[in-house]
Amino acid sequence: MTSMPRSGAADVHGVVRRRRAVAAAGAVSAGLLVLSACDKPTPLxxxxxxxxxxxxxxxxxxxxxxxxxxxxxxxxxxxxxxxxxxxxxxxxxxxxxxxxxxxxxxxxxxxxxxxxxxxxxxxxxxxxxxxxxxxxxxxxxxxxxxxxxxxxxxxxxxxxxxxxxxxxxx
Known part of the structure; x- marks a missing residue:
């Protein structure tokens, strides 16, 4: 049986969380970039x-x-x-x-x-x-x-x- 140190399992979950956070931040940044390219509507x-x-x-x-x-x-x-x-x-x-x-x-x-x-x-x-x-x-x-x-x-x-x-x- 292979044993993994206790802290090793926590690191796997931490890596996944960091990847999700980076992906979410990237999606938000891309959305803001797209919105900034839009023209502001003129008053009616x-x-x-x-x-x-x-x-x-x-x-x-x-x-x-x-x-x-x-x-x-x-x-x-x-x-x-x-x-x-x-x-x-x-x-x-x-x-x-x-x-x-x-x-x-x-x-x-x-x-x-x-x-x-x-x-x-x-x-x-x-x-x-x-x-x-x-x-x-x-x-x-x-x-x-x-x-x-x-x-x-x-x-x-x-x-x-x-x-x-x-x-x-x-």
């Missing part, structure tokens, strides 16, 4: 009309860095944006993430400034404004954009743009 903006709403991450920017004039012009031409039907007699409610409100934001209609900049998270505008030629509307749809600033009042710097298409309800 939401448009609500009656009982319908649509939310969107930034069409451009939204991470805090200033956009160039060329980037902004390109973003305003983007046609792949979410849409919502608007009854001109309804109120359009526009909400932004608190991070966007902190940086101050402005509502644009077809690329033209519609409101003064604000640090509130919520604004209301009558639906009829978005289809009124007096405010620059053309036809039965309007591009509503939310322009995030840099936190300075009345600044022209743009750090993010969220766009939605408003379609006139028949």
């Amino acid at each position: 903006s939401t448009i609500t009309v009656g009982r319908s709403s649509v939310s969107e991450e930034a069409t451009c920017g939204g991470q805090g860095d200033a956009l160039t004039a060329a980037d902004l012009a390109k973003c305003l031409k983007d046609s792949d944006v979410k849409s919502i039907s608007v009854d001109p007699d309804e109120t359009v409610r526009i909400g932004v993430d608190p991070d966007v409100a902190e940086k101050r934001w402005t509502i644009l209609m077809n690329g033209q400034q519609l409101t003064e900049d604000s640090d509130k998270t919520y604004r209301e505008i009558p639906g009829s404004v978005f289809f009124n030629a007096q405010y620059g509307a053309q036809g039965n749809s309007t591009l509503l954009s939310i322009r995030a600033g840099d936190g300075k009042k009345q600044s022209q710097s743009v750090t993010g743009l969220w766009s939605f298409k408003l379609k006139k309800e028949d």
Whole structure:
């Protein structure tokens, strides 16, 4: 019969435990590495009309860095944006993430400034404004954009743009 010293059996279990601990630490490290490669989602903006709403991450920017004039012009031409039907007699409610409100934001209609900049998270505008030629509307749809600033009042710097298409309800 072969005999093993008493401490030898304990060492075998200790080796197994150490291997498991190293494997677990490696799995956690690999998971953190994969997560660090992911982009942080941009804050959401939401448009609500009656009982319908649509939310969107930034069409451009939204991470805090200033956009160039060329980037902004390109973003305003983007046609792949979410849409919502608007009854001109309804109120359009526009909400932004608190991070966007902190940086101050402005509502644009077809690329033209519609409101003064604000640090509130919520604004209301009558639906009829978005289809009124007096405010620059053309036809039965309007591009509503939310322009995030840099936190300075009345600044022209743009750090993010969220766009939605408003379609006139028949």
